[in-house]
Amino acid sequence: MCNGNRGEDLAFQSFSLLFIYKRDRFPQFPCLFLSVYFCVCVLSRSLDARGNPEVELLNLLSRMAHSGVHKDRGELRIHENLDELGTDLAEYIAELSEASVKERGVFAIAISGGSLIGLMGKLCEAPYNKTVDWAKWYVFWADERVVAKTHADSNYKLAKDGLLSKVPVVPSHVNSINDSVSAEEAADDYEFHVRQLVKTRTINVSDTSDCPKFDLILLGMGSDGHVASLFPNHPVLDEKDEWVTFITDSPKSPPERITFTLPVINSASNVVVVVTGESKAEAVHLAIDDVGADCLSLPARLVQPTKGKLAWFLDKLAASKLDEELEKCDYPLCMKNKVGASVQKLFLVLVSFRMDCDGGIVVHRKASPSGC
Numbered sequence: 479m480c481n482g483n484r485g486e487d488l489a490f491q492s493f494s495l496l497f498i499y500k501r502d503r504f505p506q507f508p509c510l511f512l513s514v515y516f517c518v519c520v521l522s523r524s525l526d527a528r529g530n531p532e533v534e535l536l537n538l539l540s541r542m543a544h545s546g547v548h549k550d551r552g553e554l555r556i557h558e559n560l561d562e563l564g565t566d567l568a569e570y571i572a573e574l575s576e577a578s579v580k581e582r583g584v585f586a587i588a589i590s591g592g593s594l595i596g597l598m599g600k601l602c603e604a605p606y607n608k609t610v611d612w613a614k615w616y617v618f619w620a621d622e623r624v625v626a627k628t629h630a631d632s633n634y635k636l637a638k639d640g641l642l643s644k645v646p647v648v649p650s651h652v653n654s655i656n657d658s659v660s661a662e663e664a665a666d667d668y669e670f671h672v673r674q675l676v677k678t679r680t681i682n683v684s685d686t687s688d689c690p691k692f693d694l695i696l697l698g699m700g701s702d703g704h705v706a707s708l709f710p711n712h713p714v715l716d717e718k719d720e721w722v723t724f725i726t727d728s729p730k731s732p733p734e735r736i737t738f739t740l741p742v743i744n745s746a747s748n749v750v751v752v753v754t755g756e757s758k759a760e761a762v763h764l765a766i767d768d769v770g771a772d773c774l775s776l777p778a779r780l781v782q783p784t785k786g787k788l789a790w791f792l793d794k795l796a797a798s799k800l801d802e803e804l805e806k807c808d809y810p811l812c813m814k815n816k817v818g819a820s821v822q823k824l825f826l827v828l829v830s831f832r833m834d835c836d837g838g839i840v841v842h843r844k845a846s847p848s849g850c
């Protein structure tokens with residue numbers, strides 16, 4: 479690792495892989511990783527040996543430069559632009575799919591409408607079009623507009639044209655709503671369908687309630703803070719018993735929609751909210767930051783998985799009004815833990831010192847966003 483011997487190189491590579499792998503599942507892992515790495519360097523007394531491992535590590539840190547954990551609002555992944563966001567999102571979904579297929583044999587994913595589908599586009603490209611086990615995907619809608627499937631407003635049509643027709647998902651695994659009935663009937667029908675698939679465990683079940691536990695629910699967010707078709711101040715926000723409900727007065731056209739309720743969203747193993755653009759910056763701030771009691775009922779703020787993981791994929795414009803909660807960390811990793819931050823700082827000082835001594839190694843680093 480530090481002195482270029484093969485065993486240490488291998489150790490470094492293993493740490494690096496573990497670092498990438500574990501950071502999402504075990505937030506304290508970066509601290510542990512850096513501590514171990516630093517200790518091995520010190521013990522082997524070879525901090526002056528060579529540059530490449532540090533460049534690799536800096537690249538790793540750079541990849542994480544926009545990542546952080548808000549103390550109770552989940553993981554924040556803030557990106558310079560939509561292209562980077564799309565790449566990270568595709569990788570994230572592919573990893574969840576792989577883990578779920580390994581664990582349960584299937585991947586039950588619920589998607590929404592809006593710009594989200596376009597941002598998932600990289601899943602249709604190499605390597606994901608080949609590496610993802612598409613045959614194991616079961617696709618659902620967290621919300622759907624009650625219009626014909628061929629209508630331009632249909633979330634099914636959006637996903638089919640933009641994603642599902644481009645990858646080998648099994649057509650019978652695509653669970654769209656009945657578009658030939660009323661909104662109320664469509665919601666009942668969809669809930670019944672979901673219940674059947676929970677019975678067969680195609681969709682997992684929550685261990686704390688009888689709610690379905692989707693492997694992943696992907697949501698967008700409107701500038702008013704709505705998610706799925708759960709709009710601010712709407713009575714369906716209080717729905718506790720139904721899994722799928724309907725509205726006929728959506729402030730966003732079209733008015734008739736069906737939607738997963740909050741208990742279903744919050745029972746998922748993973749919830750990802752993807753938000754881009756400056757027009758949503760205020761809503762992002764209200765949904766994530768420690769704001770007053772007035773905003774506690776903002777739909778996006780009510781997304782709080784009981785046991786699952788919540789992650790926000792933001793571009794820097796959407797993140798531009800976030801408070802300084804994460805940025806308070808001056809280091810590439812947003813460590814809440816003071817010891818972790820000190821170890822990390824010391825490590826980075828040593829790395830910078832080494833890089834200066836090496837005569838300036840050029841490392842591509844993303845600019846830091848305001849949020850981190």
Ligand SMILES: O=C(O)[C@H](O)[C@@H](O)[C@H](O)[C@H](O)COP(=O)(O)O
Nearest residue numbers: 590591592593698699700705706
């Ligand atoms: O059918 C819908 O209208 C959606 O499911 C809705 O919840 C959407 O995800 C947000 O409104 C964000 O949409 P944009 O990303 O297009 O702004």
